[in-house]
Amino acid sequence: MSPTTAGRRLTREESRAQTRERLIETAQHLFVSNGYGGASIRDIADKAGYSQGAFYSNFSSKEDVLLELLRRHMEGEAAQLSKVMGNDRQKPEQMLAELEAWASTLNHDADWCMLSIELQLHANRSQTFAAEYQKVWDKHRSEIGGVIGQLFNKLGRTPSAAPDELAAAFMALSHGLALQRTTTRSDPSGRLIMVFLRGLIAGAERLGTAAVAPAGSPARKPRKRSPKAGH
Numbered sequence: 001m002s003p004t005t006a007g008r009r010l011t012r013e014e015s016r017a018q019t020r021e022r023l024i025e026t027a028q029h030l031f032v033s034n035g036y037g038g039a040s041i042r043d044i045a046d047k048a049g050y051s052q053g054a055f056y057s058n059f060s061s062k063e064d065v066l067l068e069l070l071r072r073h074m075e076g077e078a079a080q081l082s083k084v085m086g087n088d089r090q091k092p093e094q095m096l097a098e099l100e101a102w103a104s105t106l107n108h109d110a111d112w113c114m115l116s117i118e119l120q121l122h123a124n125r126s127q128t129f130a131a132e133y134q135k136v137w138d139k140h141r142s143e144i145g146g147v148i149g150q151l152f153n154k155l156g157r158t159p160s161a162a163p164d165e166l167a168a169a170f171m172a173l174s175h176g177l178a179l180q181r182t183t184t185r186s187d188p189s190g191r192l193i194m195v196f197l198r199g200l201i202a203g204a205e206r207l208g209t210a211a212v213a214p215a216g217s218p219a220r221k222p223r224k225r226s227p228k229a230g231h
Helices: 012-034 041-048 052-056 062-085 092-103 110-125 127-154 163-180 189-203
Strands: none
Touching: 012 041, 012 052, 012 062, 012 110, 041 052, 041 062, 062 092, 062 110, 062 127, 092 127, 092 189, 110 127, 110 163, 127 163, 163 189
């Protein structure tokens, strides 16, 4: 592998970053094609064109690579959603249309669907990995919950459950359907998520519909009853 890019020699930091990226890409390919257990560190290093020492200078174990792949996917997903929600001038239907367009791409990456299965299977088998996996999962759930809360707030609605709980439900739906995916059938995850989301929005109460006076408004004085005749 050439240590140059576009005719110039890479710095030490650039070379190390290039090595790391190549190892991550190769590991993902092998995890998908051979399964996590069927891909050894030697396999990853050899296929990437490096020594095992190069692998260990970047990662302490295969689990480290698996967690890095999970973080990257979830951070990318959260960033895309935040971008969709970032325009305050959008009308509600425009915002929902953009969310629908984003949702339509969920689970279209067959490699990620296979990798998500490997992640969940390995989390079931390894307690140490499960603890780190849960940290990444919880962070992602919180980020997606923040986006859901922001969406309902922009629409002037109160969600029927905590945004974090709704995020966990949508994530479970997406990953559950990924587990059931076959190569001969299109994945319905995004469409179904939007069906449920639109249903939740339609059934949600409007903000401020509860009988609570707005902050700073004077409290109403009780009306005095007129004295009845004969009293």
